Amino acid sequence: MNKNLINISELSKNDIDELIAFAEQFFDGDGGCKRENIFPDKTIANVFFEPSTRTKLSFEIAAKNLGCQTINFDIKNSSMKKGESVFETIDTVSLMGVDMFIIRSSEPILAELANMMPGVKFINAGEGTESHPTQTLTDFLTIKQTKDTLNNLKIVIVGDLDHSRVARSFLNGISNYEENEIVLTGHPDLCSNFINNDKYHYVENLDDALKDADIVMALRIQHERIQSSTEIDIDEYKALYQVNSERMELAKGDAILMHPGPVNMDIEVSESLYHSDKSVIRDQVSNGVAIRMAVLSRFLS
Amino acid sequence: MNKNLINISELSKNDIDELIAFAEQFFDGDGGCKRENIFPDKTIANVFFEPSTRTKLSFEIAAKNLGCQTINFDIKNSSMKKGESVFETIDTVSLMGVDMFIIRSSEPILAELANMMPGVKFINAGEGTESHPTQTLTDFLTIKQTKDTLNNLKIVIVGDLDHSRVARSFLNGISNYEENEIVLTGHPDLCSNFINNDKYHYVENLDDALKDADIVMALRIQHERIQSSTEIDIDEYKALYQVNSERMELAKGDAILMHPGPVNMDIEVSESLYHSDKSVIRDQVSNGVAIRMAVLSRFLS
């Protein structure tokens, strides 16, 4: 394995399978993850250029569960105006004794940072609209838990695909597995990069898309990234694209609903479906900690 | 005991006495509290919807003294607009492996949260204008230290009663004890809920109220909560309601002055009285850590 985890494509199918199996060993059998004092000499810095609650806390808790020291390093967006200053800031912090940086950024900066700092390890916690490898591993673990395989599945991804690094990273990673049918759907104004595109199978009608699905992955409408020129009527959106209990009946009887969170409740997913047995959204949160423990362990070793 | 501590009324007199006695065991004999590595496997999250320095740090230090992992989770007030979103945020964080939430909120949300999340423990760090149980336990410990009893005392509470959860929580808790005379006093515009009210003994004149008091508890004027229509003349306020050394002579010779902090110095309390032997305000701060260690220990066990 590379010293860094920047893109899911850097992992072989074997790497992915091993990380998932490794993550499962961290569960404590009680819904949580074990505490182990494996890396008391390692310091990990969370450097988030975008706001994040879930991913940041998930990495912080994973690092603490492994006995690492953690540093939360808040950089205002302003210090990103010059590429050099980000490099120098990270380089300086690394010189103080930080072993690994967990970075979230709206701009793609990780590959360049990793290249400029060969002695420092970088883990991508969400970058641009393309890459979010630990979310993808979390999603794969969740599918594995319920379907016992990552092959031969019909997977429907619905929602704001244009702004979704979760979706792009998933599509990238799932290509390692076989015989899956991937169907993309969602409001055409939020899926413009996936319509009329040879690489993807886009279906405009959600009900058509859901038929016989094993996995339904709903995405968050990223209001903060949607340009004001794209006006989505919320009532129309809900009528056409909300995943609810009724629509979920179109999928297979044992189909599961996933969502990376946070959910715009009763918009992209109905509240009753969110709380139903079909939803594994809350399991994804717990699985995220286990996956990050596995990733940190492997890349610190 | 309940799994949560939301209101002082949930504790029996026996619970309160036990928590106070338990807290005293954490003192290191040198003005501070002992460090004990009792709960290395527990993670505690501080979730403060209102700004707080003292209570937040006090809980954080208490948790660290007990060997817990601590997470500071900052939520902007904006995320409280929908009750559901607070629930989902806390639920999500709990799924990452947080055992207990310490919550401060201007709105009463704890009972509902605790009800919705039966598997998670909640401790109230100040909620609305009604409830602040760990402050009340701290006040009781401070009284016990100096008076050796919580019975047969004349207790005068003076100041901004209308906005004070400290006062309401204290009044609630002290009703467990016997033969106390509780006198409320303060500027009428700041005590409107306590005047002409059968439940309370309000005296407008501070000097009259202070006569033969054992305990004088001054409250902070909460400028940030006072509506602009209520204009208090500061000079008049000080002339009529400042607790100073001269006025303190009206109380018993061994009377003590308490205040939950932070003090508006030389407004509600004179600086010379603050620094005098009669003031136990600084003891309340140290006692707060011991009480929170006792509360965390009992409710984590």
Next chain:
Amino acid sequence: MNKNLINISELSKNDIDELIAFAEQFFDGDGGCKRENIFPDKTIANVFFEPSTRTKLSFEIAAKNLGCQTINFDIKNSSMKKGESVFETIDTVSLMGVDMFIIRSSEPILAELANMMPGVKFINAGEGTESHPTQTLTDFLTIKQTKDTLNNLKIVIVGDLDHSRVARSFLNGISNYEENEIVLTGHPDLCSNFINNDKYHYVENLDDALKDADIVMALRIQHERIQSSTEIDIDEYKALYQVNSERMELAKGDAILMHPGPVNMDIEVSESLYHSDKSVIRDQVSNGVAIRMAVLSRFLS
């Protein structure tokens, strides 16, 4: 030694030499510092009234390397309006069990705080325009590493001297050593306190100043402190006062370039010189952690 470290002048030459030698023992031989669990019972609070990334992180990492508990205590500038309120805030936090305060402040407050609180330890992390003792010790360690002595050196300090506590603290500390030639240089509008002043040897022309230098210490232009009436033309500044590889040739062959960071890259220092062998700027960062470990250890003991 004093219980506090507020000014470099409080340390004897012997104290300084011992702290430098002590700091060197913390290096792990691999570019970083050792982790030692020496002070698990000590709690250190970082109280920064000014923004700081490097110094704050450096102290936090040093404290954690020594096994201390650390508290980051953010005070907005607003709470400094009254001297008393800073005192009461720090006093209150100390009562919760904080053993040592690391303080950065734009106003000189440390001497008064230390005087008012004889039972609490204070370490200056940069105060006003005068004092920054741990930076000076870091600079001395860096010189010692490369020159093996703090005597008989020609040291040129160039840049925004007027606003530099780094420079004043260095000048103060270096007076303990012998036979050094100290030359100050920089744009006259940024050196007004050092021109026509009997105490200092100021030379307006940078090239003249650099001749045969052993040490070149460039300073950061502190734009945030420069009054708008002082307009510095950046192109002119670079032409006259940028330290670059060509100019560095005027110094001795083994001269080193220092800078406290962060560098205004390609303004006060050229990027190619920053990355050259002559630059020890990145070593200063690592040395800063070792020095702070030494200072914390000595003053906690």
